[in-house]
Amino acid sequence: MIIRIEPDSDIPIYEQLSNQIVEGIARGWIHPGDSLPSVRAFASDLGVNMHTVNKSYHQLEKKGIITIVPKSGAIISSPQDFNESSLARLKEEYKPLVAESLVAGMPHEQILDLVSSIIKDFKKI
Amino acid sequence: MIIRIEPDSDIPIYEQLSNQIVEGIARGWIHPGDSLPSVRAFASDLGVNMHTVNKSYHQLEKKGIITIVPKSGAIISSPQDFNESSLARLKEEYKPLVAESLVAGMPHEQILDLVSSIIKDFKKI
DNA sequence: CATTCTGTTCTACTGTGAATAGAACAAATA
DNA sequence: TATTTGTTCTATTCACAGTAGAACAGAATG
Known part of the structure; x- marks a missing residue:
């Protein structure tokens, strides 16, 4: 790696x-x-x-x-070793990014598409 | 505010x-x-x-x-005042968060649901 | 068993950023 | 005119990032 x-x-x-x-x-x-x-x-x-x-x-x-x-x-x-607090922390870290995306004028769908494209990029290669 | x-x-x-x-x-x-x-x-x-x-x-x-x-x-x-580089920067900031979500065992759909719920939370209130 | 490698812990130093503080300036505002 | 504005400057304190060296005890390996 x-x-x-x-x-x-x-x-x-x-x-x-x-x-x-x-x-x-x-x-x-x-x-x-x-x-x-x-x-x-x-x-x-x-x-x-x-x-x-x-x-x-x-x-x-x-x-x-x-x-x-x-x-x-x-x-x-x-x-399966991950706990619930880790997910809560993740959500708090997504918040400012999502807010900034909305303020940048990105519509709901476009934000989801962006995240989806990142996921696919990780899984494809 | x-x-x-x-x-x-x-x-x-x-x-x-x-x-x-x-x-x-x-x-x-x-x-x-x-x-x-x-x-x-x-x-x-x-x-x-x-x-x-x-x-x-x-x-x-x-x-x-x-x-x-x-x-x-x-x-x-x-x-409309936002430029293209701002969106590219946003994508780079999403990356490590999405990677961590995947590693945490969240399936594709669940990540999108999380982001979607954050968006709705911003727009609802 | 002895050697090597491991993560851990400690001190120490340099450099940088965060935050506060005070002062001064020129332009906009009331 | 007097006030408020953002800007700029110096200065200080504190914490973190990064590097460095050393020492320790347990695990792995020969």
């Missing part, structure tokens, strides 16, 4: 990494049960600091996406 | 303000052509610093949501 880090982005490195790992799962490149590289090895590959990868892993664990087994490694969780 | 600021949130104050102004427009509480309070008056109302409100206004102007008339005030833009 190919990860691209842009050091000069306004998005923190640990969040870029988290996002791309999640995208990798969504695209089916990696699956529940698979283990992620060690923080040291991953950091070495990406050319970033070990603590940055560690922060990313813990962010993903907080979201319920991976499980960190102490002294062992990080494993991608199964979908 | 009622604005609620949570100083201890992990979301910056200027972004909380931006989000709630956009929501206000989406809900129809304020309309294109309406003018926003002066940065000083707004800051006084919210109990925050003038520069924080100023930053929020400039963020909204950058997104094409309001127009700042120098030495006069801030006015809410019309939907």
Whole structure:
């Protein structure tokens, strides 16, 4: 799996990494049960600091996406491991984006089409 | 229009303000052509610093949501004033959220239903 | 068993952004 | 004319991002 880090982005490195790992799962490149590289090895590959990868892993664990087994490694969780609060949090994160879409003049259908196209993009490739 | 600021949130104050102004427009509480309070008056109302409100206004102007008339005030833009790059930026912001939704086990339809319910919530009230 | 690798934890430093504060300016407004 | 407006400047405090090095204890491997 190919990860691209842009050091000069306004998005923190640990969040870029988290996002791309999640995208990798969504695209089916990696699956529940698979283990992620060690923080040291991953950091070495990406050319970033070990603590940055560690922060990313813990962010993903907080979201319920991976499980960190102490002294062992990080494993991608199964979908059924997600709790209700994660879905509530997701809704709160969609809100400002949907509001901005409406204010931009996008009609109801166009917003759904946009989201639908993103979903298809993830599932197709 | 009622604005609620949570100083201890992990979301910056200027972004909380931006989000709630956009929501206000989406809900129809304020309309294109309406003018926003002066940065000083707004800051006084919210109990925050003038520069924080100023930053929020400039963020909204950058997104094409309001127009700042120098030495006069801030006015809410019309939907047709939005450019193509704003829509492209919106899509990029939807991506990680959609990916996370898929990873959480939400099927295609459920994601669209979630977004649809948010849209209805904005338009109903 | 000994070595290596693992995630964890700690301190430490630099740089940047968020937020506040005060002051001053020129233009619009009342 | 006096007030209000957004703008700009400096300055400070605080927190976060990122890097760095070190040490620890448990797991994996030879």
